[in-house]
Amino acid sequence: MLQTFNRSFRTAAWLGWQVESNWTDPLLFFAFSVLKPVSSVLILVFMYHAVAGAGSDAPIYAYIFLGNAFYIYVGAVMAGTSYAILDDRERYRTLKYLYIAPIAMPMYLLGRAVARFVVGTLAVVITLLVGIFFLNVPVNLLTVDWPLFGLTLALGIICLSFMGLALGAWTLTIRNEPWFLGDAVAASLYLFSGAIFPITLLPGWLQPLAYGLPVTYWLELLRRATLGPNAAAFPTFAAWSNGQLLAALTGLTLAFGLLAALAFRFFDRLARERGLIDAQSNF
Amino acid sequence: MAHEALAIQTENLGRVYTIKAIKKGEAKQRVALNDVNLEVGRGEFFGLLGPNGAGKTTLIKILTTLLAPTHGRATVAGYDVARQAAQVRPLINMVSGGESSGYGLLTVRENLWMFGQFYGLDSKSTYRRVDALLEIVGLSDRAHTKTSDLSTGLRQKMNIVRGFLTDPQIIFLDEPTLGLDVGASREVRSFVRNWVDERPDRTLLLTTHYMAEAEELCQRVAIINAGKVLACDSPANLKRRLQREAIFRLDVSPLRNGALSTFETLPGVRKFVHTPQDGKSELDLILAEDGAIASVVTTLTSHGAQILNLQKREPTLEDVFVDLVGLSMEQAAAS
Ligand SMILES: Nc1ncnc2c1ncn2[C@@H]1O[C@H](COP(=O)(O)OP(=O)(O)O)[C@@H](O)[C@H]1O
Numbered sequence: 191m192l193q194t195f196n197r198s199f200r201t202a203a204w205l206g207w208q209v210e211s212n213w214t215d216p217l218l219f220f221a222f223s224v225l226k227p228v229s230s231v232l233i234l235v236f237m238y239h240a241v242a243g244a245g246s247d248a249p250i251y252a253y254i255f256l257g258n259a260f261y262i263y264v265g266a267v268m269a270g271t272s273y274a275i276l277d278d279r280e281r282y283r284t285l286k287y288l289y290i291a292p293i294a295m296p297m298y299l300l301g302r303a304v305a306r307f308v309v310g311t312l313a314v315v316i317t318l319l320v321g322i323f324f325l326n327v328p329v330n331l332l333t334v335d336w337p338l339f340g341l342t343l344a345l346g347i348i349c350l351s352f353m354g355l356a357l358g359a360w361t362l363t364i365r366n367e368p369w370f371l372g373d374a375v376a377a378s379l380y381l382f383s384g385a386i387f388p389i390t391l392l393p394g395w396l397q398p399l400a401y402g403l404p405v406t407y408w409l410e411l412l413r414r415a416t417l418g419p420n421a422a423a424f425p426t427f428a429a430w431s432n433g434q435l436l437a438a439l440t441g442l443t444l445a446f447g448l449l450a451a452l453a454f455r456f457f458d459r460l461a462r463e464r465g466l467i468d469a470q471s472n473f
Numbered sequence: 474m475a476h477e478a479l480a481i482q483t484e485n486l487g488r489v490y491t492i493k494a495i496k497k498g499e500a501k502q503r504v505a506l507n508d509v510n511l512e513v514g515r516g517e518f519f520g521l522l523g524p525n526g527a528g529k530t531t532l533i534k535i536l537t538t539l540l541a542p543t544h545g546r547a548t549v550a551g552y553d554v555a556r557q558a559a560q561v562r563p564l565i566n567m568v569s570g571g572e573s574s575g576y577g578l579l580t581v582r583e584n585l586w587m588f589g590q591f592y593g594l595d596s597k598s599t600y601r602r603v604d605a606l607l608e609i610v611g612l613s614d615r616a617h618t619k620t621s622d623l624s625t626g627l628r629q630k631m632n633i634v635r636g637f638l639t640d641p642q643i644i645f646l647d648e649p650t651l652g653l654d655v656g657a658s659r660e661v662r663s664f665v666r667n668w669v670d671e672r673p674d675r676t677l678l679l680t681t682h683y684m685a686e687a688e689e690l691c692q693r694v695a696i697i698n699a700g701k702v703l704a705c706d707s708p709a710n711l712k713r714r715l716q717r718e719a720i721f722r723l724d725v726s727p728l729r730n731g732a733l734s735t736f737e738t739l740p741g742v743r744k745f746v747h748t749p750q751d752g753k754s755e756l757d758l759i760l761a762e763d764g765a766i767a768s769v770v771t772t773l774t775s776h777g778a779q780i781l782n783l784q785k786r787e788p789t790l791e792d793v794f795v796d797l798v799g800l801s802m803e804q805a806a807a808s
């Protein structure tokens with residue numbers, strides 16, 4: 191079992207690195223996967239200055255900047271697994287051969303997403319450095335709470351992987367070009383996870399949704415870890431301690447892990463029943 | 474294992490596809506497999522011969538754990554393919570012809586090595602096997618070529634190597650020579666034959682709509698049409714079913730339908746297949762006995778047809794199919 195997990199994950203990570211990151215055209219690849227997310231955060235920064243007219247010392251500035259910088263991960267990690275299913279099925283025509291191989295499919299999918307995670311990390315790091323050194327984002331690398339940061343980041347990535355797995359499983363059963371699925375889900379969670387404004391600004395009836403999303407707690411914790419006490423200037427989670435936020439994130443991660451496992455079993459069975467494993471889209 | 478001696482067993486196996494209609498609520502059902510009962514012994518080279526749409530791929534998908542059956546059950550190496558897929562998978566592999574799969578950015582060798590990894594082979598023996606197999610199929614000089622630069626034929630050969638690389642107990646070949654030219658098909662057939670000759674305990678299930686392929690390779694053949702297995706025996710025994718009959722091939726000047734319909738009532742004519750050709754008609758006749766050819770010739774001439782060629786020949790598996798279905802395989806595929 192562990193051996194199966196290990197070889198599925200490792201080999202898939204190798205494969206993902208070879209094919210997801212198209213090294214035949216490194217410049218184009220870099221432009222697409224790093225510059226694109228970085229520049230979308232920068233566009234937001236300039237919009238902030240133009241629209242809000244507030245300075246970069248207003249607490250909401252750092253809030254927006256960090257929220258969006260880390261949100262790059264949501265698209266990168268979550269979309270990775272469902273892209274792998276689609277690429278293997280439609281483009282490389284290998285999904286059926288992988289499916290009948292003695293591998294653990296969820297591990298394979300997670301492995302395939304590693305390359306996207308690495309590239310996403312590059313984009314996040316570049317965004318943060320640009321923000322800190324050129325755009326007055328008030329993060330002091332010396333006062334960052336690194337243990338909290340590391341723990342939060344790891345938990346969040348695990349949680350996003352689980353969400354990605356559930357999406358990937360769903361993708362198995364969707365026939366017509368669901369290329370957008372990962373991105374669409376990432377985009378629709380954007381407004382509800384406090385990436386761009388505190389969730390207390392949401393209409394009251396939408397707030398429970400925000401509190402049910404792990405990304406909400408994740409971003410809050412990442413801000414606290416990087417900004418220190420400045421981050422607490424918002425009412426959203428003002429009453430929550432770091433420990434409470436961590437507990438919520440951990441609980442939701444476990445819940446999404448369970449959800450991913452159930453989703454996988456359910457959609458896998460459905461795909462086999464409907465004969466969708468090797469079905470191609472009718473364009 | 475429940476049935477040590479049996480590599481594959483199906484019991485009343487069936488598969489119905491539900492096709493979602495454009496208009497809501499009008500889902501259509503298509504029966505792809507119907508009540509299939511097969512037993513394939515360990516070490517057997519078993520063939521599934523049938524026209525396009527007969528259900529061959531559907532059966533292979535069920536046996537390789539890709540598709541769930543809707544009726545009955547199937548076991549591979551004694552394991553239930555629906556409930557024990559995880560036990561089946563390490564023991565099997567599959568190759569589908571007529572498609573090009575693989576990661577274009579990887580080289581041939583990398584693609585194959587990777588699949589070896591997924592099956593838990595160590596790198597060294599994977600490379601050894603890959604190189605040996607590439608040599609046999611004549612792909613050695615392409616080992617370091619990117620897969621995207623290969624022709625479809627060569628990609629198909631790579632895919633065949635992928636299937637055999639893991640040295641499966643039971644291998645499923647779904648029309649492995651589909652789309653290959655004559656030379657490449659011959660190479661593939663001889664590769665497969667050598668592989669089983671060297672490994673008498675390995676089981677092969679091959680599907681094809683080329684009767685010569687089934688006849689040449691398989692120890693036993695099941696003839697399948699419209700989801701049903703109609704007969705299952707060695708090619709020699711299947712043909713022996715027609716040993717009392719007389720089989721003729723006639724070339725005549727183009728026939729009108731009127732002439733054809735009279736054949737149906739002609740005594741002694743068991744089955745016939747009419748294939749219109751450029752400027753002539755080909756008739757294949759299965760007759761109850763030699764003497765019946767006389768009335769066939771009389772009928773033809775009375776309809777003004779000119780006989781260009783008349784030949785008595787040995788039965789083939791195609792004739793067995795015609796005898797069972799009443800249509801040639803080509804006609805059955807179109808219907
Ligand atoms: N995914 C599917 N959905 C609906 N019908 C299908 C599907 N796959 C195959 N069929 C139908 O099932 C029958 C058997 O197909 P198949 O198993 O592919 O035959 P073969 O491999 O012998 O050509 C055909 O009538 C085919 O049209």
Ligand SMILES: [Mg+2]
Nearest residue numbers: 529530531648
């Ligand atoms: Mg087929």
